[in-house]
Amino acid sequence: MPLLKGNIFEGLANKVWNGKYAEDVGIALIHLGAAGWVLSALAQILMLARNKDIDKKEKRFLIPQEIADGVVNVGLYYSICQVIKNIGDHMSENIQYMTKQSNDFLKIMKPDSRSNLEFIKGFAETFRNYGITKVKKQRQNMSAFLDGTLNYLKGANVPDGFNPGPDFKAAFENLAKGRTLEQQIDFVEDVQRNFNGYKNGVGVIAAVGASILACNIITPIVRNMMANYSQKRLMRKNARLSGGEQPSIHNTPHIKTQISTLRYPLPRSNTFSSFKI
Numbered sequence: 001m002p003l004l005k006g007n008i009f010e011g012l013a014n015k016v017w018n019g020k021y022a023e024d025v026g027i028a029l030i031h032l033g034a035a036g037w038v039l040s041a042l043a044q045i046l047m048l049a050r051n052k053d054i055d056k057k058e059k060r061f062l063i064p065q066e067i068a069d070g071v072v073n074v075g076l077y078y079s080i081c082q083v084i085k086n087i088g089d090h091m092s093e094n095i096q097y098m099t100k101q102s103n104d105f106l107k108i109m110k111p112d113s114r115s116n117l118e119f120i121k122g123f124a125e126t127f128r129n130y131g132i133t134k135v136k137k138q139r140q141n142m143s144a145f146l147d148g149t150l151n152y153l154k155g156a157n158v159p160d161g162f163n164p165g166p167d168f169k170a171a172f173e174n175l176a177k178g179r180t181l182e183q184q185i186d187f188v189e190d191v192q193r194n195f196n197g198y199k200n201g202v203g204v205i206a207a208v209g210a211s212i213l214a215c216n217i218i219t220p221i222v223r224n225m226m227a228n229y230s231q232k233r234l235m236r237k238n239a240r241l242s243g244g245e246q247p248s249i250h251n252t253p254h255i256k257t258q259i260s261t262l263r264y265p266l267p268r269s270n271t272f273s274s275f276k277i
Contacts, residue, residue, distance in 0.1 A: 026203025
């Protein structure tokens with residue numbers, strides 16, 4: 001029975017990892033980091049709810065405040081990391097930066113004076129329109145170009161009556177010079193592995209850099225702004241309830257006590273603690 005449970009867990013882990021995460025390690029790091037923030041927020045809320053030393057009236061304020069902090073922390077972390085990673089992916093897919101192997105491959109394939117970006121965009125669009133590539137996202141030009149090139153060489157997903165233009169034929173004639181069909185396929189697969197490894201590396205660097213930016217700079221600033229707003233709102237509320245002049249933090253012990261309870265350590269995700277930059 002324990003073996004069965006282990007097999008189920010192992011099968012689930014392999015299914016998750018061998019899917020999207022195996023192809024994109026950066027997104028795996030972002031999701032793990034977001035999960036860490038969620039768990040930190042839940043632990044903080046649970047601590048407040050179970051702490052018998054905190055008055056119930058204070059809990060009515062502190063728990064919603066902690067929930068709001070958790071939403072801000074997770075939301076900012078995920079959105080910032082995802083935006084920066086998307087920028088890195090866009091630069092890789094549109095070959096603003098590329099490896100020497102990808103550059104040499106494009107020199108062989110490109111039959112005219114068009115730029116590399118114009119060339120791969122045109123081929124990627126052709127492969128998408130005819131269903132030769134499974135990469136449908138418009139932003140993934142290099143991935144669609146390489147996947148479509150491999151499928152075309154293998155004769156996979158090529159529709160009947162497919163009649164490409166002269167530039168298309170010239171590109172594959174250049175690729176075929178001095179190479180058998182099997183050698184062409186091996187060559188393109190090697191270029192594809194090189195590109196995927198490069199894109200993965202850029203994604204990891206972008207994810208780690210974005211996490212540092214979100215965790216150590218942007219999120220603390222937004223959190224402090226929210227805490228200041230909450231403190232002022234609490235002061236106004238207590239002033240209305242007392243019917244007197246609005247108190248200040250310096251001369252009202254009760255407000256100072258309530259505010260001091262709000263100053264919990266900022267939860268941090270441990271996902272990226274092992275990275276040193």
